[in-house]
Amino acid sequence: MGLREKKAQRNRERIVREALALFARHGYEQTTMESIARAAELSPSTLYRCFPSKDLIVLSRFKSYAEEFARVFAACSMKRPVDEALAQAIFTTLEAEDARETETLLVRSIIDKAPVARARLWDYIAEQQRQLCKLLAHRLHAKPDDLRIVLAAQTAMMIAGIAADRWRSTGRKTPSRATAAELMRLIEQQAVVFPRPPAKSVKPARRPARPAPRK
Amino acid sequence: MGLREKKAQRNRERIVREALALFARHGYEQTTMESIARAAELSPSTLYRCFPSKDLIVLSRFKSYAEEFARVFAACSMKRPVDEALAQAIFTTLEAEDARETETLLVRSIIDKAPVARARLWDYIAEQQRQLCKLLAHRLHAKPDDLRIVLAAQTAMMIAGIAADRWRSTGRKTPSRATAAELMRLIEQQAVVFPRPPAKSVKPARRPARPAPRK
DNA sequence: ATGTCAATTGACAGTAACTATCATAATCAC
DNA sequence: GTGATTATGATAGTTACTGTCAATTGACAT
Structure with missing residues (x-):
């Protein structure tokens, strides 16, 4: 495997790690891509090349x-x-x-x-x-x-x-x-209130395995 | 009902109508909020007041x-x-x-x-x-x-x-x-391939109401 | 009608997520 | 090493959105 891909892989990992830390600390919206780039020690351009959008990091x-x-x-x-x-x-x-x-x-x-x-x-x-x-x-x-x-x-x-x-x-x-x-x-077991077609003939009065929780 | 709310209602309707037309014509991403505002004949400020974000229009x-x-x-x-x-x-x-x-x-x-x-x-x-x-x-x-x-x-x-x-x-x-x-x-009818817990005892070999489509 | 007050509007400035471009620097293939 | 290729980073732009503030408009009492 090329040295190039190794580096890219390490980049991606560091970005995610640092980004998650920042998100946890200041919140997702408050963390800018620029600050993530700074934390991961690379330029915004490179960051965007690895993760074209912010949500992809998460x-x-x-x-x-x-x-x-x-x-x-x-x-x-x-x-x-x-x-x-x-x-x-x-x-x-x-x-x-x-x-x-x-x-x-x-x-x-x-x-x-x-x-x-x-x-x-x-x-x-x-x-x-x-x-x-x-x-x-x-x-x-x-x-x-x-x-x-x-x-x-x-x-x-x-x-x-x-x-x-x-x-x-x-x-x-x-x-x-x-x-x-x-x-x-x-x-x-069909023990759930399932939507069914409106009664066409009989109502079999299904009996749930567990009685429905009543007040 | 006040005349004020009537106007707001009409604003909202016109915005949605014009925006949908633009989206259909040029695509969602290609349509800017500014152009929607122009089409609906109001300022971007007002547009943002009616719809805080673009997706809310759709x-x-x-x-x-x-x-x-x-x-x-x-x-x-x-x-x-x-x-x-x-x-x-x-x-x-x-x-x-x-x-x-x-x-x-x-x-x-x-x-x-x-x-x-x-x-x-x-x-x-x-x-x-x-x-x-x-x-x-x-x-x-x-x-x-x-x-x-x-x-x-x-x-x-x-x-x-x-x-x-x-x-x-x-x-x-x-x-x-x-x-x-x-x-x-x-x-x-449970006529579907349902996920079930891995066989603990027997395999009842459920028979679907309609035979599963085979090639 | 008219003056008063509150709500709506629009103009302006700013932030941040992208996008595109291009020179520079690091890798690869030989 | 050398030349081709590819990653990087700097820069400039677009656009969705936010905040502020003065001007305008509608609501309402007199």
């Missing part, structure tokens, strides 16, 4: 999770039923995220407070959903826009999102994996 | 749908089972969106091409999800962060999102309502 941390997810899924999607592979990928990715406690919490708290960065993260997640559709479609020999494929992909992302959220909001007391498993259970 | 069209959703849901959530009210609200809102063909398509195509605006829309949708959680929680006498509530709210938004997307991507040949109904059916 978002770069999420790419590793996305890559891990795709890797795990690809690894076991051929040996096992799809739903198991999907669940496995969710669990593994979530656990990896839980494991990096301080960094995950830091990055999320920065993002939550910064509307622009937060919005960009949503957009990134939507992109990941599309990627997952492709993976699923390939595995099931279906088209990526098959309704069942789209539904499965979005459900998976939803589960991961809720679980990760909960881990944060409970002060990392609830492991993401447990929440994700619980969500899958709820879905499978 | 997003303002979505607020009506969100309000309609909340209204319909509130209207029938007390008389009927929650899931029916939820489905009804989804259907009504989607049909209203379908009905405004040209405008909906225009706004969506603008947003899809503009990363910043698109990202903001995601953020807005996330906010709506939180609002829906509150509504559901109130109706079911539960806490807004109850897992079942969150799951239900996000599932509802997901269904609406997929349905609206499909209506657009199929050149408005597939009515949103039909897609939404189909999605609800798929969920209820």
